[in-house]
Amino acid sequence: MAREAARQLARGQHALLLARPLSQLAVEFFCDLADHERCARWVREVLDAPGRAVGEAARANAVRISDRLRVPANADLRGARLAGEDLSHRDFSGVDLTDADLTDARLIDANLSGALLRGTRLTGARLDRADLSRADLTDANLSRARLTRADLRGALLTGSRWHRAALIDVTMDDEVRSAPELGTAAIAPGMPVDAGFRPSAVGVPYGFGMRTGRLPEPIAYSADGELLAVGSEDGSILVCGADDGRAVRTLQGHEGRVYAVKFRAGVIATGGSDGAVRLWDPVTGACRHHLRVHPDGVWPVSFDAAGTLLATGDREGLVTVWDVATGEPVHRMPGHTAPVYTAVHGPNGLLLTGDASAKVRIWDMATGYCVREIDGHQGAVYRVRFSPDGTLFATADRGGPGQGGTVRIWRTADARLLHEFTGHTGRIYVLDFHPDGNLPPGVSRGEGLPWSGGCVHHARTHPGCRQCHPTRRNRHTVGPWQSRTRTRTQTP
Known part of the structure; x- marks a missing residue:
C-alpha cells in the first residue's frame, strides 16, 4: 500500500491517501519511498484546506506524514555523519547538529530555525529556501554552500566560514549582513558581477637564470x-x-x-x-x-x-x-x-x-x-x-x-x-x-x-x-x- 501511495503521489494522484488512514508503519515506508517535496506540498494543501474540504482520513494521514518528516527538537544528532544525504523539506527546528557532517547534503526547504549548528560541516550544501533564522552557526563551515532565498535573520555567524558560498536573494537583518564572516561569500544582490578571462598560460615555466634574474615562487x-x-x-x-x-x-x-x-x-x-x-x-x-x-x-x-x-x-x-x-x-x-x-x-x-x-x-x-x-x-x-x-x-x-x-x-x-x-x-x-x-x-x-x-x-x-x-x-x-x-x- 505504501509503495502504491508513493507511486500515485508521483503522478499527482492521492486516492489512497484520501481513502483511509495509513498505519504508522505504512507512513514510515511511504515517507522513505515518496519524494519529500511532494509530500510536504500535499501535507500543506490538506492541513490548510478549510472546514470539510478534505476528509478525516486525509487529515489524519497528513498529520502523521508531517510528524514523520519532522525531526524531534530533543533529537541528538551531534557528530552525525549525513554527508551527501537528501534531507530536503525536513523539520530540524531546534535540533542539535553540533559537529555533524552535512557536506554536500541537500537541505532544500529544510527548517533549521533555532538549530544548533556549531562546528557543523555544511561545505557544498544546498540550502535553497532553508529557514536558518536564529540558528547558531558558530564555527560552522559553509564554504561553497548555496543559499537561494534562505532566511538568515537572527543567525549567529561567529567564526563561521563562507568561502565561495553563494547567497542569492537571502533574507538577512542588518547584524547578519554586516558580519565580517560573510566577507568571503558572493552575495546577490549587493555585490558587483565582473566578467573575467582565465590567463592564457598559467604558471612561469622556467627557473633561475641571469636573463630572468629570478627564483620563481609563483x-x-x-x-x-x-x-x-x-x-x-x-x-x-x-x-x-x-x-x-x-x-x-x-x-x-x-x-x-x-x-x-x-x-x-x-x-x-x-x-x-x-x-x-x-x-x-x-x-x-x-x-x-x-x-x-x-x-x-x-x-x-x-x-x-x-x-x-x-x-x-x-x-x-x-x-x-x-x-x-x-x-x-x-x-x-x-x-x-x-x-x-x-x-x-x-x-x-x-x-x-x-x-x-x-x-x-x-x-x-x-x-x-x-x-x-x-x-x-x-x-x-x-x-x-x-x-x-x-x-x-x-x-x-x-x-x-x-x-x-x-x-x-x-x-x-x-x-x-x-x-x-x-x-x-x-x-x-x-x-x-x-x-x-x-x-x-x-x-x-x-x-x-x-x-x-x-x-x-x-x-x-x-x-x-x-x-x-x-x-x-x-x-x-x-x-x-x-x-x-x-x-x-x-x-x-
Missing part, C-alpha cells in the same frame, strides 16, 4: 587552504579553488610575467618583471596598492607572519619593508652590494636576507638597521629560512668552482654556525624546515636531500625534465638531512 595557498593563487606568464594571477581548481577570479594589472605570489589572510602580494608589487583583495579582486620597487623587476617578496609588513629586494641590493595597510615604505635598508635573492621574516621582528655576493644579513624591523652580517658562504645565497620556533636559521648557497652548494644551520641568537651539510652536486635553490623543526630539505638542480644533522634520503627527479629543474645539463637529485648523525643513510 604559487601560494591561502592560510586556510581554500584558495590557490598562481602567477602567469602574461602578467595575470589566477585565483582558483584548491580542491577542484575551479577559477574564482583573475587578477590583472601587471605588465610582465608574475613570478612571485604570496598569500596572507585578507591580502595577496604579487611581484612581476614590470618592477612592481601589487597588493590585492582576494575577495573582490581589487588592487589595493601598487608598489613601484625597481625598473628591472622585483626579486624576493616576503610577508611577515601577521601579514602587516612586506619585504622586497631588488637588483641594486636595496631591501624595502612596506606597510601592507597603507602601501607606504616603513624602512629602506641599503647594505647589500649585489642583487638580493632571498628574504624571510622571523621571530621577534627580525628579517633575514641573502644576496648574489655570498652575504647574509639580519635586520631589526623596529629600527631598520642591520644587526649582523654573516660571511662564509660560497657563491650566491639563493635561500634562507628560519626554523619554526625561530631559534635556528638555514642558508643555501651556490657552491664554489666545481663544487655543489652547501646547507648551513646557524643559531639565531648569536649567528653561530652549528652545521654544514654537503652532498649536493649542484647549486641549492630551495630549502625549508620540516614543521617539527628537524628536517630542512634543500633542492639543487634536480636533486633534493633531507637533513637532520645528516642526509636521510637522496631523491632524484626525472633526467632531462625541464619541469623538475631549470636546465638539462645538470644531475637531477633532491634531499632532506639527519642533524644528529651528519651521515647519509640512504641513497636510492
Whole structure:
C-alpha cells in the first residue's frame, strides 16, 4: 500500500491517501519511498484546506506524514555523519547538529530555525529556501554552500566560514549582513558581477637564470587552504579553488610575467618583471596598492607572519619593508652590494636576507638597521629560512668552482654556525624546515636531500625534465638531512 501511495503521489494522484488512514508503519515506508517535496506540498494543501474540504482520513494521514518528516527538537544528532544525504523539506527546528557532517547534503526547504549548528560541516550544501533564522552557526563551515532565498535573520555567524558560498536573494537583518564572516561569500544582490578571462598560460615555466634574474615562487595557498593563487606568464594571477581548481577570479594589472605570489589572510602580494608589487583583495579582486620597487623587476617578496609588513629586494641590493595597510615604505635598508635573492621574516621582528655576493644579513624591523652580517658562504645565497620556533636559521648557497652548494644551520641568537651539510652536486635553490623543526630539505638542480644533522634520503627527479629543474645539463637529485648523525643513510 505504501509503495502504491508513493507511486500515485508521483503522478499527482492521492486516492489512497484520501481513502483511509495509513498505519504508522505504512507512513514510515511511504515517507522513505515518496519524494519529500511532494509530500510536504500535499501535507500543506490538506492541513490548510478549510472546514470539510478534505476528509478525516486525509487529515489524519497528513498529520502523521508531517510528524514523520519532522525531526524531534530533543533529537541528538551531534557528530552525525549525513554527508551527501537528501534531507530536503525536513523539520530540524531546534535540533542539535553540533559537529555533524552535512557536506554536500541537500537541505532544500529544510527548517533549521533555532538549530544548533556549531562546528557543523555544511561545505557544498544546498540550502535553497532553508529557514536558518536564529540558528547558531558558530564555527560552522559553509564554504561553497548555496543559499537561494534562505532566511538568515537572527543567525549567529561567529567564526563561521563562507568561502565561495553563494547567497542569492537571502533574507538577512542588518547584524547578519554586516558580519565580517560573510566577507568571503558572493552575495546577490549587493555585490558587483565582473566578467573575467582565465590567463592564457598559467604558471612561469622556467627557473633561475641571469636573463630572468629570478627564483620563481609563483604559487601560494591561502592560510586556510581554500584558495590557490598562481602567477602567469602574461602578467595575470589566477585565483582558483584548491580542491577542484575551479577559477574564482583573475587578477590583472601587471605588465610582465608574475613570478612571485604570496598569500596572507585578507591580502595577496604579487611581484612581476614590470618592477612592481601589487597588493590585492582576494575577495573582490581589487588592487589595493601598487608598489613601484625597481625598473628591472622585483626579486624576493616576503610577508611577515601577521601579514602587516612586506619585504622586497631588488637588483641594486636595496631591501624595502612596506606597510601592507597603507602601501607606504616603513624602512629602506641599503647594505647589500649585489642583487638580493632571498628574504624571510622571523621571530621577534627580525628579517633575514641573502644576496648574489655570498652575504647574509639580519635586520631589526623596529629600527631598520642591520644587526649582523654573516660571511662564509660560497657563491650566491639563493635561500634562507628560519626554523619554526625561530631559534635556528638555514642558508643555501651556490657552491664554489666545481663544487655543489652547501646547507648551513646557524643559531639565531648569536649567528653561530652549528652545521654544514654537503652532498649536493649542484647549486641549492630551495630549502625549508620540516614543521617539527628537524628536517630542512634543500633542492639543487634536480636533486633534493633531507637533513637532520645528516642526509636521510637522496631523491632524484626525472633526467632531462625541464619541469623538475631549470636546465638539462645538470644531475637531477633532491634531499632532506639527519642533524644528529651528519651521515647519509640512504641513497636510492
